[in-house]
Structures are given as structure tokens and as C-alpha cells.
Amino acid sequence: MTSVLVKDVSLNFGTVEVLKKMNLEVQQGEFIVLLGPSGCGKSTLLNCIAGLLDVSAGQIFINGKNVTWEEPKDRGIGMVFQSYALYPQMTVEGNLSFGLKNARLPRDEIAKRIARAAEILQIQPLLQRKPAALSGGQRQRVAIGRALVRDVDVFLFDEPLSNLDAKLRAELRVEIKRLHNQLANTMIYVTHDQIEAMTLADRIAVMRGGVIQQFASPKEIYNRPVNLFVAGFIGSPGMNFLDGEIADGSFATDGVRIPLSRYETAAPPASGTKVTFGIRPEHVALNSGADWPFSARVKVDVVEPMGSDSLVWTKLGRHNLAVRVPTERMPSTGDMVEIGFDPMRASLFDAAEGLRL
Amino acid sequence: MADVRAAAVGQADPVVAGLVEPSGPRPRRALSRRNIVIYGTLLLFSVYYLMPLYVMIVTSLKGMPEIRFGNVFAPPVEITFEPWVKAWSTACTGLNCDGLSRGFWNSVRITVPSVIISILIASVNGYALANWRFKGANIFFTILIVGAFIPYQVMIYPIVIILREMGVYGTLTGLVIVHTIFGMPINTLLFRNYFASVPEELFKAARVDGAGFWAIYFRIMLPMSLPIFVVSMIIQVTGIWNDFLFGVVYTRPETYPMTVQLNNIVNSVQGVKEYNVNMAATLLTGLVPLVIYFISGKLFVRGIAAGAVKG
Incomplete structure (x- = not known):
């Protein structure tokens, strides 16, 4: 069943097109992440779904009801903001009950819902405190609680973890995932952090310039990016890109030939097509001794130890190539090493359009 | 022997002699x-x-x-304390000889309603301008700001006519209306800037929580903005209390505010110049703004600083 449907939604601020004929269909109980660089329109889209911004064209449906002209409170959504947006003069309990009091719910119902939310989020001891007396993580928990007590079908998260430090972010990430498993609500989550996107999402919508580039499962987006932008945006360290052309079923770039017989493609590109070949650093093996469809001997330029893994920079032809290896097998600068990979793991893009071949 | 001398020098000024390893807070001399x-x-x-x-x-x-x-x-x-008593209760201004007390109560009757009404309206104006981007908001705001730069003198005569047509010329009500209107530009600007510095997400959260225009104003914004209300109150109280021009133009002798009365006492030319009474009268007149400053000085600074951050 469709929970949230965004249909041909456009939004213009004056002459600036922030969202361009956006379409998005979210199933009941799905966890959707809107991912993209700053200014790609992901928060704007969320605000449109929430009803905090009026769309310039198109429609928004929530649970089958057209809510395009509805006020935020009537849309059946709860929202969590990056800056927590807790009312500073009210206690935690006051923050949680504010929306319910506005909806004129009976007093015992309010108490019941607050008790339930406080239990789920484990904030019972904090109920009488003011937001100023809470830590960042506690504040964000209360902010989630404020969405929780509204007893809504759709949760909207606007970069909820971006203000927290790395450790707390990882903790709360797990908690949000647990919360989703427990409540099974539809959740739409905006972030620019691809780790959050990969770990939380059932499906990710990668956005750029007000257009959804790819809307698919994290695995699909990681393994089969539809274009150069998605390929470069997802993955850290980023994918290696080699420019070259197709020659007799192989990829050729200054003296290097990579056979493409194992590369899965709908229509094999014709010889002479200018293409970009992409391979992730973690898919390249170093001194493995195995028999790879493609291998080469290269010299190590730079090594970057990153703790558990290390990044080894080499050159393949004129292109820089990063290889990710476990730190204990890290070579030294200047070593000659053997690299190899399976083109099945690679991505091939049309150089002109940047689309996957 | 050399060691002993070095130690003695060190005692005189160990820092200058370079004998003390720098450690901890840098020494500071009180009389530098x-x-x-x-x-x-x-x-x-x-x-x-x-x-x-x-x-x-x-x-x-x-x-x-x-x-x-x-x-x-x-x-x-x-x-x-004779001059103080005389200034308050028996000094003559024109025909009346009941001192400044009459003007004091007139000023109170002018200041209190003017301050309350102007702050209420200006705060709602500022809130609407900052948080609800209604159509024509920018034009409205521009007109308001331009209004702040038009010299008062230009408007005196038109206002006399308007007040006469309304039937409130020469009354305290008329003066209250004038003060309320003239306090509007600066106070609206003040409130607008303060409310603009309140995080926008707070406002959005309240909307998701189902609060409307007035609920957000009274339940969210008002409790957060005590400092700016104090700033506005100080500006208005001192401005209206110290006003002379409007007071002398728009009232009659029996409704003169304290400042006008003070002028009449000090400038009266009959008989001896009673400097002590004049001084006491002036101090009495200045007392109200002074008391306001002392009570709320701290909040004043905080409010000014908060409003100044974002514009």
C-alpha cells in the first residue's frame, strides 16, 4: 500500500527551480532516505511533504488522501528537526504535550501517550526538565518523542543527527533503526551522510539539483549506480574513474586494456564509444596471487593508513587509482605491486551523458 | 657570593631578572x-x-x-527639603499653583497606556513580519521604516487636524494615540529583528504541532522574548515621559505632561528665580526614566545584544 505519494511536484522560489517535476512513491512502513549534497532540494522536498512549504505545481498524497492544500497538523505527519527545535521555556513533558493540547485531546489520553513515548525512548527521568538541562542526544530523543506522541503514520526526519558528535550519531542511528523495526511506521529521512543512508534505508533516493537521480535499495545504488554522479557520491573513499574508449569488447586507455566480457550490460557498447570506467577501491585486490580477469604491475605512489584499512594510491596509465587494503598488508611507497580486479564489479558510463551502460 | 647577589636581584624583581621559569598565569602589575x-x-x-x-x-x-x-x-x-516639597505641590505654573504633582499624574496617564498599547501592537507587527511572510510584507515594512525618518515637525499640523476631526484634540486620549503611532516604526523593527533571530525550525515545529498564528505568538514567542519586551518598554517609557513637543502641542494646560509643566516652572519670569526649586523639579521629572534604567539595565543590555545579532 502506498503511504506517501509525491506526484509531479515542482517548487520555484522566484525564478529558481528547487524541485523539478518530482515523483516519489513510498510504501507503507518503508524507511526512505533522501540523500544528496547541500542545496539539492532534499530538505525542501521534506518540507513540502510536511506542508511547511507550498508547492508550485503537482500533488502530494498521504495514505491515499490528497493533502496538497492541508495544514501540516492535518497531514498525519510528525517531524524531527536538525536543531531539535524544542520549545525552550517548556519542560520535556510540556514539549511532548504541546501538539496534543492544541488538538484538544482529553487529559488522560495525553498522559497515556506521553508515558508510552517516554518508555519507548527511555526519557522518563527527564520529563520535568527543561531542554537547556539536556544533552544533545537527550534533546534529539525528546524531539523524536514529540513526533511519536502524535500517533501518526509518517515520520519525517530532517537531518536529525547532524548536530551530534560522531559517537552519539552512531548510537542514535541504531536507535532510530530499532524504533523503525518496533513501530513499523513510514519514515522519510533526509541526510547528506551516506553512512546513515546506507545503514538505515530500505530505499535511497539520491538527489541532485532538484531531481531524483536514482531511487533504489542501498545495495543496488552501491553496486549498480545509474550515472556518474551517483557513482561518485556513494562510497568513501570514492570510486576510481578512468576515461577511455571501447575497443573490441575491451576498455582501452593509454596502453591499458581491460576485458569487458564479464561486465553485465543490456547492450554492449560499440567500438570507439567514449566511456568512463569506474571501479571501487575496495574491489581492487593487491598482491592477492589469485588469477584476475584483469591484472597489472604498478608502483605505489602514496599510502594513507586509515586505521583498519589503508588506501594505496597507484597509477594506471595516466589515471590515479586508489586501492583499499587491510592495514596489515599495506605496502610502502615506491614498492612494485600486483593489482587485479573483476570487471563484473565495475561500472561503465557513457562519457558524454554520464549514464550507465 | 655571585649566587647570593643573583638571589637578591631575583627577590627584587624575579620576573625582570629572568630567574623565574614562566609557569601558570602571567604576572600582572596592578599599577601598570x-x-x-x-x-x-x-x-x-x-x-x-x-x-x-x-x-x-x-x-x-x-x-x-x-x-x-x-x-x-x-x-x-x-x-x-523645602524646595522639593514646593516643586512637587505648590510651585506655580501659569494659573495653577499645585506644583508638578498634576503634571506627574498626567504623564503617568499618558505613558502607561501609550507604552502598553504600542508594545502590544509593535510586537505582533514584528512577529508577523518576521515569521509569516505575507503578501506585501516587504512593502509594509519599508513604509514603516521610512516613517521613522520623517521629521516630526512635518507632521504636527496634519495630526492636529486629524485629532480635531476625531474629537480628541487636547485630550490625553489624543496624545496616547499620537505616542502609540510614533513608537511603531522603531519598536516594530526591534521586535522583527528579535523574532527573526529565533530559529525558524522552532516555528515550523509549532506549526506541525498544530499551533496557529496566535497560539505560536502567545505560547512560543512571548515566553522567549522577555528581554526584548524590556528593551522596548525602556525605549517607550523614556521616550514618552521625556517628550515635550507632542505634549505642548496636543494638550491643554490642565492636561500638560510633567515635562511641559517643568518648562513652565523653570521659565516663569515673575519674581525671584528659585534655583533650588527648579533643580528639585528637574530631578523629580527625571526620576522615572532613571528608576526604569536602574531596575532593568541588565535586561536592557541582554535584549539589545540579542536583537542585534541578526537583522
Whole structure:
């Protein structure tokens, strides 16, 4: 069943097109992440779904009801903001009950819902405190609680973890995932952090310039990016890109030939097509001794130890190539090493359009 | 022997002698050249500004014979509160001889409603301008700001006509209306800037929580903005209390505010110039703004600083 449907939604601020004929269909109980660089329109889209911004064209449906002209409170959504947006003069309990009091719910119902939310989020001891007396993580928990007590079908998260430090972010990430498993609500989550996107999402919508580039499962987006932008945006360290052309079923770039017989493609590109070949650093093996469809001997330029893994920079032809290896097998600068990979793991893009071949 | 001498030098000034390993807070001398310049300047200027006040206070506590000695800086030999009593209750202004008390109560009756009404309207204006981007908001705001730069003198006569047509010319109500209108630009600007500095997400959260225009204003914004209300109150109280121009133009002798009455007492030309009564009357008139400053000075600074961050 469709929970949230965004249909041909456009939004213009004056002459600036922030969202361009956006379409998005979210199933009941799905966890959707809107991912993209700053200014790609992901928060704007969320605000449109929430009803905090009026769309310039198109429609928004929530649970089958057209809510395009509805006020935020009537849309059946709860929202969590990056800056927590807790009312500073009210206690935690006051923050949680504010929306319910506005909806004129009976007093015992309010108490019941607050008790339930406080239990789920484990904030019972904090109920009488003011937001100023809470830590960042506690504040964000209360902010989630404020969405929780509204007893809504759709949760909207606007970069909820971006203000927290790395450790707390990882903790709360797990908690949000647990919360989703427990409540099974539809959740739409905006972030620019691809780790959050990969770990939380059932499906990710990668956005750029007000257009959804790819809307698919994290695995699909990681393994089969539809274009150069998605390929470069997802993955850290980023994918290696080699420019070259197709020659007799192989990829050729200054003296290097990579056979493409194992590369899965709908229509094999014709010889002479200018293409970009992409391979992730973690898919390249170093001194493995195995028999790879493609291998080469290269010299190590730079090594970057990153703790558990290390990044080894080499050159393949004129292109820089990063290889990710476990730190204990890290070579030294200047070593000659053997690299190899399976083109099945690679991505091939049309150089002109940047689309996957 | 050399060691002993070094130790002695070190005792005299261990820092200069370089014998003390630098550690912890850097030593500071209380009587450095820098401190002398700073505190000397501060002292000089406070004396400069406090001198007239001192003269006024001592003069107001002297009798007329003592004043005639001509030594304005001398403290009173015999302290008398007679001038204060006279200024308050029996000094003559024109035909009335009941002192400043009448003007004081007139000023209270003008200031209190003007301040309350203007702050209420200006805060709602500022809130609407900052948080609800309604159509024509920018034009409205521009007109309001331009209004703040038009000299008062230009508007005196048109306002006289408007008040006459409304039937409130010469009454306290008329003056309250004038003060409320003239307080609008600066106070709206003040509130708008303050509310604009409140995080937008807070406002969005309240909308998701189902609060409307007035619920957000009263339940979210008002409780957060005590400092700016205090700032606005101080600006309005001092501005309206100290106003002379509107008071003299738009009221009649029986409704004159305190400032106009003070002028009439000080400038009356019959008989002896009673400097002590004049000084006491002036101090009495200035007392209200002074008290307001003392009570709310701290909040004033906080509010100004908060409103100034974002515009």
C-alpha cells in the first residue's frame, strides 16, 4: 500500500527551480532516505511533504488522501528537526504535550501517550526538565518523542543527527533503526551522510539539483549506480574513474586494456564509444596471487593508513587509482605491486551523458 | 657570593631578572601604565558627566540665602527639603499653583497606556513580519521604516487636524494615540529583528504541532522574548515621559505632561528665580526614566545584544 505519494511536484522560489517535476512513491512502513549534497532540494522536498512549504505545481498524497492544500497538523505527519527545535521555556513533558493540547485531546489520553513515548525512548527521568538541562542526544530523543506522541503514520526526519558528535550519531542511528523495526511506521529521512543512508534505508533516493537521480535499495545504488554522479557520491573513499574508449569488447586507455566480457550490460557498447570506467577501491585486490580477469604491475605512489584499512594510491596509465587494503598488508611507497580486479564489479558510463551502460 | 647577589636581584624583581621559569598565569602589575591610562580616563569622564548632577542635587538641597553666596560646588551647609516639597505641590505654573504633582499624574496617564498599547501592537507587527511572510510584507515594512525618518515637525499640523476631526484634540486620549503611532516604526523593527533571530525550525515545529498564528505568538514567542519586551518598554517609557513637543502641542494646560509643566516652572519670569526649586523639579521629572534604567539595565543590555545579532 502506498503511504506517501509525491506526484509531479515542482517548487520555484522566484525564478529558481528547487524541485523539478518530482515523483516519489513510498510504501507503507518503508524507511526512505533522501540523500544528496547541500542545496539539492532534499530538505525542501521534506518540507513540502510536511506542508511547511507550498508547492508550485503537482500533488502530494498521504495514505491515499490528497493533502496538497492541508495544514501540516492535518497531514498525519510528525517531524524531527536538525536543531531539535524544542520549545525552550517548556519542560520535556510540556514539549511532548504541546501538539496534543492544541488538538484538544482529553487529559488522560495525553498522559497515556506521553508515558508510552517516554518508555519507548527511555526519557522518563527527564520529563520535568527543561531542554537547556539536556544533552544533545537527550534533546534529539525528546524531539523524536514529540513526533511519536502524535500517533501518526509518517515520520519525517530532517537531518536529525547532524548536530551530534560522531559517537552519539552512531548510537542514535541504531536507535532510530530499532524504533523503525518496533513501530513499523513510514519514515522519510533526509541526510547528506551516506553512512546513515546506507545503514538505515530500505530505499535511497539520491538527489541532485532538484531531481531524483536514482531511487533504489542501498545495495543496488552501491553496486549498480545509474550515472556518474551517483557513482561518485556513494562510497568513501570514492570510486576510481578512468576515461577511455571501447575497443573490441575491451576498455582501452593509454596502453591499458581491460576485458569487458564479464561486465553485465543490456547492450554492449560499440567500438570507439567514449566511456568512463569506474571501479571501487575496495574491489581492487593487491598482491592477492589469485588469477584476475584483469591484472597489472604498478608502483605505489602514496599510502594513507586509515586505521583498519589503508588506501594505496597507484597509477594506471595516466589515471590515479586508489586501492583499499587491510592495514596489515599495506605496502610502502615506491614498492612494485600486483593489482587485479573483476570487471563484473565495475561500472561503465557513457562519457558524454554520464549514464550507465 | 655571585649566587647570593643573583638571589637578591631575583627577590627584587624575579620576573625582570629572568630567574623565574614562566609557569601558570602571567604576572600582572596592578599599577601598570596601561591601567593608569584606562582607569584615569574612565574616572575623568565619569566626573565630567556626574558633575552637573552633583550640582543639581546640592543646589536643590540648599535654601535661597545659601545659593546667593554663589558657590555652586559647595555642599549644603543646612540641608533642606523645602524646595522639593514646593516643586512637587505648590510651585506655580501659569494659573495653577499645585506644583508638578498634576503634571506627574498626567504623564503617568499618558505613558502607561501609550507604552502598553504600542508594545502590544509593535510586537505582533514584528512577529508577523518576521515569521509569516505575507503578501506585501516587504512593502509594509519599508513604509514603516521610512516613517521613522520623517521629521516630526512635518507632521504636527496634519495630526492636529486629524485629532480635531476625531474629537480628541487636547485630550490625553489624543496624545496616547499620537505616542502609540510614533513608537511603531522603531519598536516594530526591534521586535522583527528579535523574532527573526529565533530559529525558524522552532516555528515550523509549532506549526506541525498544530499551533496557529496566535497560539505560536502567545505560547512560543512571548515566553522567549522577555528581554526584548524590556528593551522596548525602556525605549517607550523614556521616550514618552521625556517628550515635550507632542505634549505642548496636543494638550491643554490642565492636561500638560510633567515635562511641559517643568518648562513652565523653570521659565516663569515673575519674581525671584528659585534655583533650588527648579533643580528639585528637574530631578523629580527625571526620576522615572532613571528608576526604569536602574531596575532593568541588565535586561536592557541582554535584549539589545540579542536583537542585534541578526537583522
